Amino acid sequence: MQPAASQRFFDGTRHLAAHDAAGAEACFREAIAIEPELGEAHANLGWLAEAAGRLDEADACYRRALALRPQQPTIHLNHAALLARLKRFDEALAACWTAVQLDPEAPAAWSNLGVLLAQMGRHGDAEACCRRSLSLDPQYPKAHINLAYLCLRDGRWDEGWSHYAWRGWQLDLAGRVTCPRWQGEPLDGRRVLVGLEGGYGDMIQFSRFATVLKQAGAQWVTLLCPPPLLALLATLDGVDEVLPADGLLPPAHWDCWTSATSVPRHLGTRPDAIPVAQPYLRAEPAAAARWQRALPANGLRVGLVWKGNPAFENDDERSLPSIDLLVPLAALPGVHFVSLQKGAGEDEALRAPVALHLGGEIDSFADTAAIVQALDLVICVDTAVAHLAGALGKPCWVLLPQQMTDWRWLTGRSDSPWYPGVLRLFRQAQRGDWSPVVAELAAALRGLSSADHAVPADHHHTDP
Structure with missing residues (x-):
């Protein structure tokens, strides 16, 4: 050279x-x-x-x-x-x-x-x-x-x-506090800091373990989270304090710390032994009532999210290329589709089958939770909204890609042990082919009664 x-x-x-x-x-x-x-x-x-x-x-x-x-x-x-x-x-x-x-x-x-x-x-x-x-x-x-x-x-x-x-990304708190990391030892009377990890969906899903730590004897539980989740995660039972993850932390305030997704390892969490107390998050009642009045008075009110964050590594697989793939749903009688789409894809929200677009009015996950609470059903791709609906106990149908399906949905199941009786999974059979999934959605929606808004829970353990 x-x-x-x-x-x-x-x-x-x-x-x-x-x-x-x-x-x-x-x-x-x-x-x-x-x-x-x-x-x-x-x-x-x-x-x-x-x-x-x-x-x-x-x-x-x-x-x-x-x-x-x-x-x-x-x-x-x-x-x-x-x-x-x-x-x-x-x-x-x-x-x-x-x-x-x-x-x-x-x-x-x-x-x-x-x-x-x-x-x-x-x-x-x-x-x-x-x-x-x-x-x-x-x-x-x-x-x-x-x-x-x-x-x-x-x-x-x-x-x-x-x-x-x-x-390695779980070690963020090691340099911000002076207490040791929790290794699964008894928590009786101890003050625990639960750190931020992953995206919004991860925090919604794994925030349940902060409650479990309190039930295990922790005297005080603090949960760190992104600012858009603060108001929502403050509704968790047993959590004494919710702080923004990017704020200053008093170094000597806690006896130990852990990351949100480290807790299930120490608890020996398995698919047949997931701590579940649904709903474990709550929408603000007055806000939910306000959105209830803004929604169509009759028929089945269904929230839609068809795209996730484009920065996610598998987003081109999990997100729909366009809302146009959902046009066949527009022909279903008695079903009103409400867009919850925020950010990417929001420019498509005024096209069929959407009857009402509310994404532009959402400023935090507390807003999304209030709207979801007022709906009868949510249909979404694999985004944080699926975890939000599950945590609220709201029926939710999730569209999953065939390629690199996220680990938390396991394999071959049309239900989720993380949100039993609430989430139903619709899986692609072939990579990139959403048409059969949309046809399956349409058939399932036709089976619902728009008269009483009954959305039956899904109890299947394998794909039909």
Whole structure:
């Protein structure tokens, strides 16, 4: 490598470490201008282009890098991840397998292969790869986390929780308070801080465990949460205090801390032993009554959410491409659809089958809870609204993708042990094909009585 190119490449990696993407890209381009066959710089430009969403450019950069450095397994792995993102799974598998063959003793290569195979629905092979990765490095966190999702999705929660404990993002509170982390010891008379973890849906789902800690003998339970959830989670029984997660914390205020999704491991939570006391969250009665008056007086009032947060890694699979897929529901007599869509997709909310759009009037989850409480049924994709409806005890039908279905919905079930008798799951049979799911929804809605608004609970344990 020429000294000038080497220096610009080094500068680029320094900018990368400082999260300065523009500076890094400029340096790598200068390095290539000096030495066009600098494969590592092409590879890094591919990584930067992918991070910026310029996927075709990233593909071209990776291919150029591989032409120059065909023996570099890391470039093959990064290219495989891009190809998987582009849904070119056969090409991704070939690239990933090449990386494994180039360095069969690399835990990262086997772990990445496991992730790819899970995306392809080959869960048994994916698990074998994760275990191979851990046999090479028992301390490799990503393999533990990937294996955790496979075990949890399969209902093997004893092992799943133990692998899930390797996630690093749960340690946020370690530097903010002086008390030790709770390891499952008795809580009698102790003050416990339950930390934020995951997204809104995770916090709604796992907030129930703050109540369980109080029932287990904790003297005082504080729950941290995102500000939009403050008013809603303040309705939890047994929770003494709800604080914004981004606020200042008195370091010596508690005896121990834990993260929201660490509690089920210490309690030995399994699919047949989930703490449930529905509803465990409540809407503000006056607000619910106000929305009740704003909704259609007759017929079945059904809330709709058809898109999730586009930043979520699997959003292109879990979200509907367009509300137009739900147009067949507009022909159902006696059913009034109310849009709860907020953010992405909200511009579609005035199209069929929506009769009333309320998403623009929602400022917090307490607002959403009040509207949901006033409805008869909620139909949504896999978003926080599903957990909100479940926590409120409101019947909710959830549309699930065939590709990378979230672990919490388990496999092969049309009900959820997290929200028994309340949630019903409608699963894709083929990746990306929502039409049969919408047809199934329409048939189920036709079976409801608009006269008495009865929404029967779903008790099936396997897909029909």
